Amino acid sequence: MKRMFSKLADVTAIRNFGIVRHENNDEKLFNEFASGDLPARASGQTLNLNEQTREETIRLVRQIFFSGHSRPQAVVFSGVEHGSGCTWVCARAADMLAAHVDGLVCLVDADLRSPSLHRHFEIETSSSIVNEEFLSAPVHQTAPQPGGPNLWLLSSSAQRPDSPGFERLRSRVAELRKEFDYILLDAPPINSHADATLLGAVADGLVMIVGANDTRREAAVRAKETLHAAGVPLLGVVLNKRTFPIPEKLYRKL
Amino acid sequence: MKDIEVQISQAREALLREQNNPLHEETTDRNTTHEWIKGELAKARTELTTLRAEEDASARIVDEYRSQAQQLNQTEIIQQDLLRSAKQAEDNFLLYSRKQEEARIQDALDQRRIVNVSIAEEPTVPALPSSPHRALSLALGSLLACFVSLGLGYTADYLDSTFRTPQEVEVFLNTHVLASIPRSR
Numbered sequence: 001m002k003r004m005f006s007k008l009a010d011v012t013a014i015r016n017f018g019i020v021r022h023e024n025n026d027e028k029l030f031n032e033f034a035s036g037d038l039p040a041r042a043s044g045q046t047l048n049l050n051e052q053t054r055e056e057t058i059r060l061v062r063q064i065f066f067s068g069h070s071r072p073q074a075v076v077f078s079g080v081e082h083g084s085g086c087t088w089v090c091a092r093a094a095d096m097l098a099a100h101v102d103g104l105v106c107l108v109d110a111d112l113r114s115p116s117l118h119r120h121f122e123i124e125t126s127s128s129i130v131n132e133e134f135l136s137a138p139v140h141q142t143a144p145q146p147g148g149p150n151l152w153l154l155s156s157s158a159q160r161p162d163s164p165g166f167e168r169l170r171s172r173v174a175e176l177r178k179e180f181d182y183i184l185l186d187a188p189p190i191n192s193h194a195d196a197t198l199l200g201a202v203a204d205g206l207v208m209i210v211g212a213n214d215t216r217r218e219a220a221v222r223a224k225e226t227l228h229a230a231g232v233p234l235l236g237v238v239l240n241k242r243t244f245p246i247p248e249k250l251y252r253k254l
Numbered sequence: 255m256k257d258i259e260v261q262i263s264q265a266r267e268a269l270l271r272e273q274n275n276p277l278h279e280e281t282t283d284r285n286t287t288h289e290w291i292k293g294e295l296a297k298a299r300t301e302l303t304t305l306r307a308e309e310d311a312s313a314r315i316v317d318e319y320r321s322q323a324q325q326l327n328q329t330e331i332i333q334q335d336l337l338r339s340a341k342q343a344e345d346n347f348l349l350y351s352r353k354q355e356e357a358r359i360q361d362a363l364d365q366r367r368i369v370n371v372s373i374a375e376e377p378t379v380p381a382l383p384s385s386p387h388r389a390l391s392l393a394l395g396s397l398l399a400c401f402v403s404l405g406l407g408y409t410a411d412y413l414d415s416t417f418r419t420p421q422e423v424e425v426f427l428n429t430h431v432l433a434s435i436p437r438s439r
Contacts, residue, residue: 052436060433089435207432210423216415217426224427236432239420243437 030066030100057096060089064207064235065097065182072204074173074183075235076110078196080223081189084211085240087111090186091120098151103181109155110169110185110199117186118155152180173202190223200232207235212242 064075077093079086091107098105109117154176176183185203187196200206206227210220220237227234417423420431 056433056435060435063430063432085435208429210417212418212434212437213416215417217417217422218415220417220423220427224429234429236430237423237427238432239417239423239434241437242418242434 030062030097053092054096057092060238061093061097064093070204072235073177073181074185074203076185076187076196076200076203076206077209078187078200078206079189079209079211080215080220081191081211084189084209084215086189086209087117087120087186089209089238089240090184091117094151094182094184097182097184101150101182103150104179105151105182105184106176106180107151107153107155108169108173108176108183108185109153110187110195112156112169112195113188113193115156118153121153170198170202173199190226191219197226197230197232200227201230205233205235208237209240210237212239214241 065072077086077090087109094105094107107117109115111117173183173185183203185199187199187206190196190208196206208220208223208227224234417426420434423429423431
């Protein structure tokens with residue numbers, strides 16, 4: 001576990017010189033890394049992934065942030081229903097992104113009802129910031145940095161499902177846009193609560209997580225219709241927990 | 255000498271005894287012949303009674319035998335009728351069976367359009383049984399198992415409403431799939 005209240009050099013740079021945008025350089029760095037031209041950084045990535053999961057995570061980050069015409073800054077990750085592994089995907093994507101770009105990455109646990117993102121980085125509950133700090137304090141001073149020097153985790157240990165806290169979180173996204181290059185928000189399931197839809201409206205898009213062999217087609221269609229009705233741009237879908245009943249090499253040939 | 259003396263003594267005793275019982279004549283009013291005839295008449299009458307009783311019994315037996323004979327005659331008539339009926343029914347059965355077989359053969363010939371048929375070779379019992387064919391049964395069973403397995407698989411796939419591949423996600427949601435992350439991690 002890393003206790004992150006220390007002042008870092010790039011944080012000072014942000015305060016002194018305002019918003020620092022690394023998008024152009026980040027895209028070049030990440031694409032070089034993804035294409036194999038650039039070796040992975042020795043430090044930064046903290047979460048262990050096997051080869052195929054790592055490839056898919058790289059592809060996910062590249063598809064969201066470095067492909068197409070739009071360059072989303074704030075992206076909401078939300079599952080269709082509980083148990084789709086949305087938090088896991090969001091944590092790995094943020095960790096992968098922060099490990100291979102120079103831009104500042106903020107990972108926000110927007111599931112105020114049952115925050116669990118800090119567990120993926122082995123951060124103890126007692127070290128997480130409390131609600132008041134979560135919603136108002138400067139991130140660079142209070143939030144822990146579970147990964148490299150450019151990854152911040154904005155999470156709350158206490159459950160706070162009330163609407164004032166959530167409304168504050170929505171306005172908090174606008175503040176984070178000024179401080180970070182990339183903001184990844186882990187939201188509750190789309191079909192369970194309206195949080196994901198509301199956050200998606202203030203973010204640049206939403207990534208829907210679908211659990212393989214778990215999420216029903218009707219539920220996914222209903223979630224997509226909900227997003228469409230709310231005007232939330234759907235960046236794409238992640239099929240998580242996919243299984244291969246037959247050997248993968250044979251599967252690829254089919 | 256002694257014998258002569260014994261004979262003389264015996265003769266004397268006989269003379270003496272005859273002298274003690276002199277011969278006399280008795281006359282009675284009983285007619286012995288009549289008595290004998292009367293006795294014989296009584297016996298004859300008794301025998302007559304017995305014979306008449308036997309006559310009655312014999313007459314009854316004769317009547318009974320006569321009635322039995324009549325019943326037997328009637329039964330014999332009925333039996334003869336039944337035998338004739340059975341014989342007629344058997345004849346009818348054989349006739350109809352023969353006609354049925356002829357009709358079946360005629361139908362078969364009509365179907366195959368064969369007018370004249372003759373047996374070219376008598377059928378024989380083969381040395382090897384024609385069934386079961388183990389290889390054929392195995393092949394058909396394997397083929398059937400394949401079809402059943404495929405059917406069950408397609409049925410299960412049709413009834414399963416969850417996503418399994420990125421292609422399914424793209425088809426049903428009409429949305430781009432960013433990544434498909436495997437379960438093993």
